[in-house]
Amino acid sequence: MSVPVSQKLAIGIDIGGTNSVFGIVDHRGVITYRGAISTKKYTDINEYLDALYDAIAPIIEQVGGRDYIHGIGIGAPNGNYYNGSIEYAPNLPWKGFIPLAELVQKRFGISAALTNDANAAAVGEMTYGAAIGMKDFIMITLGTGVGSGIVIDGKVVYGHDGFAGELGHTITIPGGRKHWSTGAEGSLETYASATGVRLTALEFLAKYPEKNSLLAHYSPEEIDSRLIYDCAIQGDILAKEVFEYTGKILGLALANFVMFSSPEAIVLFGGLMKSGDYILNPTKEHMEKHLLPIFQNKVKIIKSELNESDAAILGASALVWELK
Amino acid sequence: MSVPVSQKLAIGIDIGGTNSVFGIVDHRGVITYRGAISTKKYTDINEYLDALYDAIAPIIEQVGGRDYIHGIGIGAPNGNYYNGSIEYAPNLPWKGFIPLAELVQKRFGISAALTNDANAAAVGEMTYGAAIGMKDFIMITLGTGVGSGIVIDGKVVYGHDGFAGELGHTITIPGGRKHWSTGAEGSLETYASATGVRLTALEFLAKYPEKNSLLAHYSPEEIDSRLIYDCAIQGDILAKEVFEYTGKILGLALANFVMFSSPEAIVLFGGLMKSGDYILNPTKEHMEKHLLPIFQNKVKIIKSELNESDAAILGASALVWELK
Numbered sequence: 156m157s158v159p160v161s162q163k164l165a166i167g168i169d170i171g172g173t174n175s176v177f178g179i180v181d182h183r184g185v186i187t188y189r190g191a192i193s194t195k196k197y198t199d200i201n202e203y204l205d206a207l208y209d210a211i212a213p214i215i216e217q218v219g220g221r222d223y224i225h226g227i228g229i230g231a232p233n234g235n236y237y238n239g240s241i242e243y244a245p246n247l248p249w250k251g252f253i254p255l256a257e258l259v260q261k262r263f264g265i266s267a268a269l270t271n272d273a274n275a276a277a278v279g280e281m282t283y284g285a286a287i288g289m290k291d292f293i294m295i296t297l298g299t300g301v302g303s304g305i306v307i308d309g310k311v312v313y314g315h316d317g318f319a320g321e322l323g324h325t326i327t328i329p330g331g332r333k334h335w336s337t338g339a340e341g342s343l344e345t346y347a348s349a350t351g352v353r354l355t356a357l358e359f360l361a362k363y364p365e366k367n368s369l370l371a372h373y374s375p376e377e378i379d380s381r382l383i384y385d386c387a388i389q390g391d392i393l394a395k396e397v398f399e400y401t402g403k404i405l406g407l408a409l410a411n412f413v414m415f416s417s418p419e420a421i422v423l424f425g426g427l428m429k430s431g432d433y434i435l436n437p438t439k440e441h442m443e444k445h446l447l448p449i450f451q452n453k454v455k456i457i458k459s460e461l462n463e464s465d466a467a468i469l470g471a472s473a474l475v476w477e478l479k
Numbered sequence: 480m481s482v483p484v485s486q487k488l489a490i491g492i493d494i495g496g497t498n499s500v501f502g503i504v505d506h507r508g509v510i511t512y513r514g515a516i517s518t519k520k521y522t523d524i525n526e527y528l529d530a531l532y533d534a535i536a537p538i539i540e541q542v543g544g545r546d547y548i549h550g551i552g553i554g555a556p557n558g559n560y561y562n563g564s565i566e567y568a569p570n571l572p573w574k575g576f577i578p579l580a581e582l583v584q585k586r587f588g589i590s591a592a593l594t595n596d597a598n599a600a601a602v603g604e605m606t607y608g609a610a611i612g613m614k615d616f617i618m619i620t621l622g623t624g625v626g627s628g629i630v631i632d633g634k635v636v637y638g639h640d641g642f643a644g645e646l647g648h649t650i651t652i653p654g655g656r657k658h659w660s661t662g663a664e665g666s667l668e669t670y671a672s673a674t675g676v677r678l679t680a681l682e683f684l685a686k687y688p689e690k691n692s693l694l695a696h697y698s699p700e701e702i703d704s705r706l707i708y709d710c711a712i713q714g715d716i717l718a719k720e721v722f723e724y725t726g727k728i729l730g731l732a733l734a735n736f737v738m739f740s741s742p743e744a745i746v747l748f749g750g751l752m753k754s755g756d757y758i759l760n761p762t763k764e765h766m767e768k769h770l771l772p773i774f775q776n777k778v779k780i781i782k783s784e785l786n787e788s789d790a791a792i793l794g795a796s797a798l799v800w801e802l803k
Contacts, residue, residue, distance in 0.1 A: 291639040314741020315615040324771050325735040411649040417638020447648050
């Protein structure tokens with residue numbers, strides 16, 4: 156039986172440190188079936204593959220069988236597109252080098268492709284989201300950390316070894332805030348992630364008690380980027396300054412990225428985007444300020460159009476349409 | 480008469496603010512004829528084209544006529560590869576938008592392509608120099624200014640508008656040294672160019688008189704990167720520290736570039752490279768220091784293999800081989 160590609164479906168799997176979520180996706184980016192299994196429960200990769208197969212196989216049957224599935228796309232931390240492997244991911248239970256695309260392909264009898272989660276998000280945005288039709292853009296994920304996927308001339312940039320696009324780890328403020336995990340000083344992630352925003356708030360609270368911030372009524376454990384946003388909405392000066400400071404540094408970093416690859420747009424995604432204009436306005440202002448005149452007022456900063464809870468599955472599934 | 484492409488020649492023209500140099504180049508990168516005309520003398524672009532034609536036409540005749548020329552490649556400041564135009568180049572006599580590739584093509588009856596001088600250098604390095612066979616590298620020119628050409632997956636990165644690759648203007652030290660022309664604070668060019676190295680030496684001389692530098696015997700006008708190198712060779716501590724400081728900042732910038740596009744190598748070119756290990760050693764050390772572990776000890780820093788006086792012609796000529 157030969158099913159036309161236009162009628163085929165893609166499976167998207169997003170592997171996180173705690174859970175793995177998956178879905179069956181059509182060409183327009185509609186997710187028809189969803190599911191999830193634990194990641195951290197399976198310290199043996201073969202047991203993980205068994206659990207994944209047990210969860211997904213019945214859904215494949217339900218849509219008509221393997222002939223209706225064009226492929227399986229996987230987004231994973233430290234995922235290398237070139238060899239389809241997860242390489243030394245610190246937050247996953249499987250250590251070392253895991254040729255996951257190959258293992259999945261064998262287990263399911265379906266072609267599989269793998270990349271890191273941030274690159275998958277960029278492919279998702281290009282296939283179903285805000286970057287449809289764009290050939291040059293940079294996707295930045297502002298979540299617990301700062302991830303990135305770079306698209307140049309219609310293709311994700313993987314570099315000579317498959318690891319390109321670690322913009323969250325570029326040094327924006329030399330000698331600045333020390334990264335909790337890498338130890339680097341002043342990398343973008345230490346300021347422009349939800350984690351970084353929280354640290355900025357704690358710093359500002361200690362430094363400016365006279366501003367009587369609403370945030371002072373909460374314990375350090377309670378303070379997160381969501382609460383800072385809630386306080387900013389209520390007019391809290393210090394909370395607003397936290398976002399201005401974040402946008403100032405993010406804008407500087409974006410200017411540097413623009414002068415590298417001159418993208419049409421920067422697509423921002425992730426939890427911090429809920430803070431809306433509090434972070435977007437200073438980001439735009441400071442990006443423009445640091446750009447050479449030939450780049451000014453040209454580059455759009457736009458919000459992702461992917462639903463946050465679906466984005467990881469959509470991004471992973473979008474890899475499939477590039478499979479032959 | 481149909482001449483096989485393998486026997487054809489390329490014309491390379493490099494347009495500088497003062498002079499334009501040109502040469503006829505074969506497939507192996509051997510320059511057979513050379514010449515130059517003034518750039519700044521011709522404030523009218525048509526007079527410039529006439530002068531260029533008068534200088535080059537006799538050489539074309541000498542190699543057998545137009546049939547033996549595959550095309551004309553032009554490197555120019557603010558050159559845009561996409562439309563073959565020079566756009567608002569501050570240091571050239573012609574203002575505004577100059578569709579030079581088209582004008583040259585019409586005047587000579589030969590296909591022409593144009594890009595900026597730094598991108599041309601990258602193409603030259605890939606075609607005839609240290610980057611033969613490389614698909615992912617970044618070329619950085621450390622001359623009076625800092626230029627760059629980025630190659631990803633075998634192609635020069637031009638970005639959505641043709642202006643990608645302005646790495647000399649990325650902000651490496653926020654709030655740092657003010658750029659003499661753009662006004663930006665802390666861009667790479669203010670430190671890692673010959674101009675920047677001279678400024679660092681002047682700063683260090685004022686700041687550390689107790690170091691009794693040999694450079695103190697010269698007037699500020701006499702101090703340039705060549706003299707600083709000469710003093711370093713003689714064991715001058717302050718002169719060596721100038722290069723260490725430069726390498727520290729250049730290394731940091733290179734680390735950021737590597738985490739963007741993960742190149743196989745960084746090719747360094749230009750006058751400052753004469754300072755050899757005085758600048759290369761600290762550059763390598765600090766690049767490695769700022770890289771994420773997955774990028775460490777992977778990226779080569781190599782010197783250009785193009786003869787400096789020929790590089791501009793070779794780079795411009797190399798554009799021709801990509802013409803159909």
